Amino acid sequence: MSTTRREFLTVAAAGGIGVTLGAPVFLRRAAAAEPIKVGLPSALSGSNAQYGTQAKRACELFGKEINAKGGVLGRPFQFIYEDTGGDPATAVRKAQKLVEKDDVKFLTGTVLSSEALAVSAKCPEWKVILMSTINGAGQLTTTAWHRYFFRVNTSGPMGARAVSLYLAESPMKRFFALGSDYAWGRDSVGSFDKQITAAKKDVVGKDYPPVGTKDFASYIAKIRQSRAEACYMALPGQDATIFFKQASQFGLTREVKLVTEILELENLKAVGEAMTGTIGSSRYPFTVDTPKNRDFVKRFHAMHGIYPDMFDGETYEGLEWLAQTIQKAGTADDVEKVIEAWEDSTYEGLEGPFFMRKCDHQAVQPGFVVEAAKDPKYPHLIPKILATYPGDKVTPKCRTEDFA
Secondary structure, eight states: OOOOHHHHHHHHHHTOTTOOTTSOHHHHHHHHHSOEEEEEEEOOSSTTHHHHHHHHHHHHHHHHHHHHTTOBTTBOEEEEEEEOTTOHHHHHHHHHHHHHTSOOSEEEOOOSHHHHHHHHTTHHHHTOEEEESSOOOGGGGTTTOOTTEEEOSOOHHHHHHHHHHHHTTSSOOEEEEEEOSSHHHHHHHHHHHHHHHHTTOEEEEEEOOOTTOOOOHHHHHHHHHTTOSEEEEEOOHHHHHHHHHHHHHTTGGGTSEEEESSOOHHHHHHHGGGGTTOEEEESSOTTOOOHHHHHHHHHHHHHHSSOOOHHHHHHHHHHHHHHHHHHHHTOSSOHHHHHHHHTTOEEEOSSSEEEEOTTTOBEEOOEEEEEEEOOTTSSSOEEEEEEEEOHHHHSOSTTSSOOO
């Protein structure tokens, strides 16, 4: 078989991984064309499907854009979705299928922290990376951490930290804390309790409704009876939407300020004006005013016809950082080299600078406190930014949930 000069230059420029220039041209072409597979064992149905949907939307935009540019190292990105329904055991089974049958080296899109903890525990055995762009439980980068796990997103303790810093300056003194009865909800409430009491405030009650609660009447009664001035919440997806609606119907919002660990666009659209004035942290507010984010919001809206929610933004950032890391490592096949390239690396995110700590693979990034507000430019309430905190102020010490 003869090789023309043009064929040689084309294949060499494509940068195929793990293939030497001395290999036959058809092998080099095959290597260059082999997709970089990313598996998403994600909740695409059930009460938390809004999060899986956000991850999928981000993948669709990123995939379209990166592949139009020729991919990374001459290889296109391919995304493979598996619906977990928000169940940890199903998440592990679907993730194992992605690894063993589909041969993915990178997993992302796990929705509930309980799912992420279950899948993450298997990654050292599978020798694949799990990149969190959604999961908040502190354990993922503390007691359950290992080198195959990376968290690009703001964690629950980081969100609680931003809210606590903001409320420390508030005249409110008495707080009730309500968190869903699973890893993220309990972890977030525990972190808020610790931080707000350090600010000389009182937590006058705590409760943990099961995931999927439809009737919050008894919890609303407890909050009212506690005489709290504000209620801090860590409720996911439809649970949060139902609580906000019932809190308004029962008149709780006239007596108690609602504060949430994550103020989501999806909830603002579903609940409407009843959420006006609610404050909380935001892991990614689409209203952040950076040139990179303004451009991203335009492109996202052009593709999907809506404005990006928190995990649309964070998943896009994670994918862009992963692609940058693969380019730096010079391979998508050698996971160990990708890990080494990602550790202590920097990335210019939509909200500002990110830094991936080697010690626990938690991304240091800015923290935001926002308020649900009306803006005539938008058809729904938006997250109006009230305060921005630098990454070193809202990121815990390495492998802990303690702050400097």
